[in-house]
Amino acid sequence: MERARALGFDAVRVTAPAALPDLAPRLAAWLEAGHQGTMAWMDETAERRADPRALWPEVRSIVMLGMNYGPDEDPLEAVRRRSRAAISVYAQGRDYHDVIKGKLKELAGALASKGGADVKVFVDTAPVMEKPLAEAAGLGWQGKHTVLVSRALGNWLFLGAIFTTADLPVDEPERDHCGSCRRCLDVCPTNAFPAPYVLDSRRCVSYLTIEHKGHIDPALREGIGNRVYGCDDCLAVCPWNKFAQAGREAKLRSRPDLADRPLAELAALDDAAFRALFSGTPIKRTGRDRFVRNVLIAIGNSGDPGLARAARERLDDASPLVRAMAVWALRRLLPEGEFAALREARAAGEGDPEVAREWG
Known part of the structure; x- marks a missing residue:
């Protein structure tokens, strides 16, 4: 002992x-x-x-x-x-x-x-x-x-x-x-x-x-x-x-x-920045895409319209997992009319079915 x-x-x-x-x-x-x-x-x-x-x-x-x-x-x-x-x-x-x-x-x-x-x-x-x-x-x-x-x-x-x-x-x-x-x-x-x-x-x-x-x-x-x-x-x-x-x-x-x-900082992480920040921690094993998915869910739950910008910046992310949660967050943070206009402008070009489903 x-x-x-x-x-x-x-x-x-x-x-x-x-x-x-x-x-x-x-x-x-x-x-x-x-x-x-x-x-x-x-x-x-x-x-x-x-x-x-x-x-x-x-x-x-x-x-x-x-x-x-x-x-x-x-x-x-x-x-x-x-x-x-x-x-x-x-x-x-x-x-x-x-x-x-x-x-x-x-x-x-x-x-x-x-x-x-x-x-x-x-x-x-x-x-x-x-x-x-x-x-x-x-x-x-x-x-x-x-x-x-x-x-x-x-x-x-x-x-x-x-x-x-x-x-x-x-x-x-x-x-x-x-x-x-x-x-x-x-x-x-x-x-x-x-x-x-x-x-x-x-x-x-x-x-x-x-x-x-x-x-x-x-x-x-x-x-x-x-x-x-x-x-x-x-x-x-x-x-x-x-x-x-x-x-x-x-x-x-x-x-x-x-x-x-701040959630906005974490949402902006690319793979290299994610690996650098979480080096030596258990978080690194989850991978950047899953982690940013989680961050975008948190942004959608924040009730802070000021975080809509951080979510909007992820709409063109290479990961469908990330893009889908960016859409979900924006649906919760933006006024209905603003989200509808954004959907009309972007949803038609979305090739991933899960992301398209989030647009509605």
């Missing part, structure tokens, strides 16, 4: 690979309901996700680690500034995959050298169900919003796993402490929870703005608000955050140049 804390981890517990006997039917039911949306890899890797031994038959123990990334301020404040971008807390600093994996490798190396066991490390990039395993290890419990909640740290936790062939003493699992609270369910802007402890990714703002590659359902766009990458609402309202502290890992701290950026 001392070595783990020195590396920046705030919680370390151990569980067994057989600790989740009910995971397979739970995962199968979730996939059968279609809650994974377009994340086809969830189906393709279901067998390995459901049982750590299917991923690595030799595993005997699983060390689960948590690293706090608590924000310095309430993320809901950013959501209220409608003409500026709200970016999920976890994405405002260095990519946590890179930061945590290096630390996990160092810790796993020490574990291997001490006991001679084989080890493998995972940080959200392999078919490992980190949250159920963390609950089984006693790091916390999966709340009604399906995110891990810790009584000591709240729900701002990055999770990592070390699989090892060593037989280690296991810790007791954590029990559920949500009680009758449903703040996380009620605050969701797109009603993504069909029931407590069940997330329908197809309606989740984080899924829509990060994972979903195509056009976003018009019925869900207004709920996205100004959230251009991810959503922290359900995490931010959890009452267990009263015990949370700001994260202590400097590399994961929010970059000042990413906080509170």
